[in-house]
Amino acid sequence: MLKKFNLTWEAEVPDKTSQYRIWTSKNFSLYKAGTALQNFEALSEDCDDCSDLWSLVSSKDLESPSSQGKLLLLEEENHDKPIGHHIQNNRDASAAVSQLVEEDKLPSNQRRRRCRPLSSDDQRHRRILHMLKKKKFVLKVELHKWLERLEKKDGKIMDRKTLTRTLNKLQQEGSCKCIKVSAPLVTNYARSRLFDVILHSSVGDVSPELVEQFRTRQRNFDTESRAGAAAKVKQNQHMTAIPGLRISRRVKVYKPLLLEAMYANGFIGAKMIRAKLFHKFLWAYVNSLPNWCNAFGCTKAGHYDKSLNQSCLLFSMEAAMKEMPLELFLQIVGSAKKIDNMITLCRLGKTLSEIPTEEYNQILDTHANGRLSRLVNILDKLKLVQLAKEFLEDAGVSSNAMYTHSMELRPYIEEPMPRILPSSQLNNHRKIRHDFVLSKKEFVDSYWETLECCYLTAGLADPLSAFPGSSVPEVSHRRSWCSLRVMTTEQRLELQQRIMDVGEKGKIPFKDCVRIARELNLSVEQVLRLSYERQSRLHEQPSFTSKQKQQRVGSGLTPVRRKRRADGTSLKLLKRTVQASGSAEQILEQPIVDEEVPMISRYAILRKSCMRSKRFFWTCESDRKLLMAYIRVRAVLGARYYRVPWKSLSDLPAPPHTCLRRMAVLLKTNGKIRGAVMCLCNLLGERYVRYLEKERSLKRRRLFPQISNRSQENSLDSDCEQFNWDDFEVPEIKSALNEVLELIQTEKIDQAKRIGPVNQKNINNDNDVTKDTICSQELPVSNFYI
């Protein structure tokens, strides 16, 4: 066919994948003409991309043509790049280049580059020296790129080795000093990256600040070159890709499975929580080292500052990692692998060094190493753990220092500045700085508490305005601090088991969640989260037919439940309740239902009844039930957690969504009702707190019976037995609840009145409602529930 129609076909390789473009002869000749032009453009663009940090000339400089040197520079630059191109962070560089050429008092017959190629060693020497004189230090890569670009014109590419030779020569002469600087790798904590820095001969000691400057410069250099490369790739894609044909760049990997497996092994997603746990572990490790004594142990308390000659302690990260318990590793680094006896190893508190090599290699794969390195990187940016200074070494001298990292013992935190400052403080507002001496575990804890407190609850403050917010963005992300998944292996397994047991049908009543949380010493939110996850997983498995699901669920039933199903109790109940359903209200009035019918069938009944009577009719009794359920949850969850898990609530008078809307209407339309409900939440909340405290002290006494006072014990015990925190029959609570219900009734009557004559009065009444709302906000309702 190609021959028949005189077609031309050409292979194109965008994204490393061959595509073939077929041309008619006419179009092909047009295209060829076009490519010639494009090639030309591409060439000049190529040159544009070379306009790196070292060829910057500010437009201001260019406007003053007085200097001969600058003229020369202009001539050189003009071939390659648009004038006035500007790249951040390297303004000095442009100054340096201008200066450099200005000081080059070349004879006039040598000014034009084309007359005399400047790639000679001489010329190179002079350029390097001038650059150094001005800037004190340069990175070798920067220097290379710059010189390369300048010498490119001669059709030859200056080799790296040529530059190395030149630099060595200069160093021998004593005009410069070449050092290697190490920087931590982002993706591999165990290794550092070395890069060359050329210092002016006048630079003496290399201070840590200077090293930081080297590293920053290297980072910026990388970023710049990558940004340029990315832009180039994009442009190429645009030019060559066949329109309409898009090739997927990546192979899809089913990530959720992997993540789920990691979570199942105890992985905690929140980065800062992981960083915290990691740092606490590292601190404890360093604390156990013999050289700890030199820093703290052998001095009198309170005299740390004097004795603390060193602000940090050296340690080997690899050795520390070997001492990390497997359980902690799975929490903070994570692994999707299931190795033999993993749970047993966790339970026994085995460290990574204690597990078989094969398994060790299995869990510490490349990805795990990457995740771990990211954590080290965060600690590095927080200035808690840094790469050992010994890594900074002179060229040619290599050291195999065993201590790879250093633990900072005197970290600090700056409080972020408010975004809006009162005018009076505008000029003399000072940063608040917290300094820590990590001599005791309590101080480490306090460091992390302060950090979380400063940045997570900073509100309107600008996290970028202070350290470490400015260098670690994660520190102010809410999600990084989410501690929902923090639990021990024991707790996790037990929780999984409980949830499996209770929620065979995929739904766990809220009451049970609260109970499980209490028994496992977890927060209700933690239990709810796992419950939700399981629920959604059950919904998401399309491969399971409902029959399979039932079988699966059935197989996990306890004998008691099987028996109950076998004798048909639930079926009978279901039948009876459905038959009797005049309204959903009636169904739920039957007391047995709550206890006996499993959740799923109750919802089935409710759903059915709802379908029949489209709208749920709210009565005083159903409102009462709704309120009780709502208030109970809010009291348990606390003020910070306001999202009510309607789907998990067990004793609702109507389907969860209906309840949700009803509650929203009640709270929104009338401020008085809202105020009264919140008062009630507070009352019950206080009672719940009291209850928890009693529980705790009871537990403590059971653990340490000798400590407790016998008489106190008796009174508390009896107290505890009769203390039913969510008893709505308690006069105080009862009257408050009745008050709410009365308010709802009044509102109903008001509404009826309003609906009657639809006229201007209606609008007035609405206004009244808003007035009420405003008033209610002024009520001393609560500090939390508003």
Next chain:
DNA sequence: ACCCAGTCTTACTGCCCGGT
């Protein structure tokens, strides 16, 4: 001066999760 293989980093992208 150029090539090659290995390593490292960043931009990109799809998915997840929390908030509304």
Next chain:
DNA sequence: ACCGGGCAGTAAGACTGGGT
């Protein structure tokens, strides 16, 4: 239910050391 931000894995270019 939807939206947007954040996270982590991936692709691919840049760099490096060794070699011709």
